[in-house]
Amino acid sequence: MSTGTAHHFSFLLNTSDYRILRMDEDHDRMYVGSKDYILSLDLHDINREPLIIHWPVSPQRKTECVLSGKDTNGECGNFIRLIEPWNRTHLYVCGTGAYNPVCTYVNRGRKPMVRRVHLDTCEAQEYVFHLEPGKEDSGKGKCPYDPKLNSVSALINGELYAGVYIDFMGTDSAIFRTLGKNAVMRTDQYNSRWLNDPSFVHVHLIPDSNEKNDDKLYFFFREKSSGMGQSPKSQSRIGRICLNDDGGHCCLVNKWSTFLKARLICSVPGADGIETHFDELRDVYIQPTQDTKNPVIYGVFSVSGSVFKGSAVCVYSMADIRMVFNGPFAHKEGPNYQWVAYTGKIPYPRPGTCPGGTFTPNMKSTKDYPDEVINFMRNHPTMYNAVYPVHRRPLVVRTNVDYEFTTITVDQVTAADGNYEVLFLGTDRGSVQKVIVLPRDDLQTEELVLEEVEVFQVRSQQLYVASPVGVTHLALHRCDVYGEACADCCLARDPYCAWDGNSCSRYSASQKRRSRRQDVKYGNPIRQCRGYNSNTNKNTPETVQYGVEGSSTFLECQARSPHAAIKWHLHRDNSDRRREVRTHNYIYCICKWYRFGIILFRHTGCQ
Incomplete structure (x- = not known):
């Protein structure tokens, strides 16, 4: 279905839950994961018939899933939840496997070019897209059992890092490392100080310095409040681990010994000093800059309570994030076990520091860390200070509307008068708002909604939106x-x-x-x-209309721009003056006709 702006793809398959999108710039393809299917789309011609892999579970496995009582809403299918590039010719793909996660490899290469002798022409290379036989392995720790639970993943140097629930009942959450040559690693099990019923949102590798051993993987998630002060029921988090973390020697064996987390604040300060918090992190977009160590982080947040409906976009700098992770640790003490800033001695090396990095050049592994460092990490994974957005206020706020923002993508655009970042904000009512925020001389900002596109009824200037009902190209x-x-x-x-x-x-x-x-x-x-x-008729057109005395009519003019103002003026007989007719919104006017004409004048300023 195409609306001129949005082209909706249903693929005519008996499937749903198009949630996972993965761009392949090497092959100019986009991969889509859904229930029982993996699709490959041609980005040069999105209307071409996609390449399709059908990957269902066996009838026996589906029967076992149904008998366990897990098919109330059709969950006993193979919902694709992970598509990662393995190398230039293969993908690593995982699905829920009807509550028995499974992974495999997909060949996404090209057939060799062949020559048609009778035409003496070369055919274009054909794409290969099929499962590699006999390559299935367990998806535990890589993909959730339950398709309703969010998971995130990153495949780095042959090792898969995932934020995922790893058990049948959906109670054991973990940040997991599998594959590769290093040992399997995870967060401390059933330790609410580390993870407290999290919902994973995003994961991204951000280097700390020019030293590769300092590289850290950042996880964005929301979780239940751990009771630090007068906190809301839900808190948004940014957590991080060192890529070269090997766990402890005696304590935290095969568990992260560099895991730290901090709270992300997105709030509007009130006149009485009380902040209105947007507590639930919904999506994150990492905008690269020329300095790979300092990307700009955009987060979409919503309100967790039922007092009012609202959402906001907040922007964070890596300088502020690193300052919080280098600040005091949170510590519980006193008769009521209240959270306070830890003021005791911090062991060396500082907890959360990567081995072999800038500050620990002589330590090749976290297994070399003293026991006091490992024990401190186990009991103090949370930073006391929170990360606030740039200028300590949201970039975009929506309250008292019938929708919430759910997703975000940002595009950097070069215009005649400078560089601008355009926000594409998905909503829970199936639309995408195209928004730009402009700085003003008084340190304030001006938000412009350029347009809003209804999606459901980036590369090469294309935006793809995935949802349970299909994929749309904007x-x-x-x-x-x-x-x-x-x-x-x-x-x-x-x-x-x-x-x-x-x-x-x-x-x-x-x-x-x-x-x-x-x-x-x-x-x-x-x-x-x-x-x-x-x-x-190329600048500010005027239209003259005349009426009969005593009659009425409906005067209408459509504004081509959402930022243009349309004004109506009365022009009386024997007069050179025009008097503006003030209406509710400058667009429509119902007026009685007397002995004068009415001129429609399109004003060239903004409302």
Whole structure:
């Protein structure tokens, strides 16, 4: 189904739960995981028939699952929950396996190029996409049993790191390391100080320095509150581990000895000093920068309680995150076991430090760490201070609306007047909002909703959205909808679009400056659109209408831009003056006709 902006793919398969998307830039493919199926889409021509792998569970396994009482909503299928690139020719894929997780390898290479002798032409290489026979192994610690439970994963140097529930009942949560040559590792089992009924959201490798041994893997999740102060029922977390963590020698054997976590705050301070918290982390996007050690972190949060419905986007810097992880540890003491900052002696090396790194060059393994370091880590995995967003306030806030933000993707766009970051925010009502936030001179910001696209009824300027009901492809820009006037195009303030002299079209930095008109920051068409006069209907058109005395009519004008204002003016007989007719929203007006005409005037400023 296509709406001009969104193209929805149902694939005509008897399946659902299209949740996992994985881009393959080497092969220009996108892989989609659903119930019992893995699909491969051509990014050059998304309308081409996809390559399909059918990977169901055996009838015997499905029967066993149903008999265990786990098929109330069709859970006894093989829900694909992990698609990771193994090498240039294979993927590593895992599914829930009807409450018996299973993994295997998928060949995603190309057939050799062949020559048709009778045509003397070469065929294009055909893609290979099939399961490798006899390669299935257990998915425990890699993929959840229950398809309703969230999991995250990262395959790094042949080792799989996963945040996952690893038991049939869904009670044992862990950050797990499997595959590779090193020992299997996990978080301390059934220790609520480490993980307290978490819901995993995202995982990302972020280097700490130029020393590879300092590399850390960051996990983003939300979990039940551990009772630190007057805390909400749910807390958002950022946790981290060292990639070269081997566990302890006597204590924490085969368990992380560098795991630390901190709270992520996304809140709006009130006039009375009380903060309104958006407690539940829903999604995270890591925006790369030229400095790989310092990406920008965007988080989508919602409200955990039922007092009101709301969501927000907060932005975090790695400098603030590292400062918290280098700060005091949380410690329980006193008669009521209250959380306080630990003020005792910190053992060396500092808990959470990676072996062989900048500060521990002589320690090759965490097994070399003193027992006091390992014991301290086991009892103090939480940092006392919380991580606050940049400027200590959200970038975007939505309250008292009938939807919540659920997902986020950010695109960096080069426009005529600078670089801008465009936010694509998915909502729980099946739409995507395209939002830009502009800085102002008074240290405030201005939020512009460029458009909102209904999705369900990035690469190469394409956005893909996955949901339980299917996959939808969205265009990042629709410049043609902003009308046929220079002013409309400028007022849209869309960094993807500019007036090229004839139409509103995709902005290109390679164009000559005199032939492009764009002003994202201020949206001033008077300054930008000089030379495009109204006689050619390319700037600010006026329409004259006349009526019969005593009658009424409905005057309507559609604004091409969400940031344009439309005004109606009365022009009386024998007068050169116009008087504005003030309506509720400047768009519609019902008016009685007397002995004067009415001129419709489209104002070139913003509302």
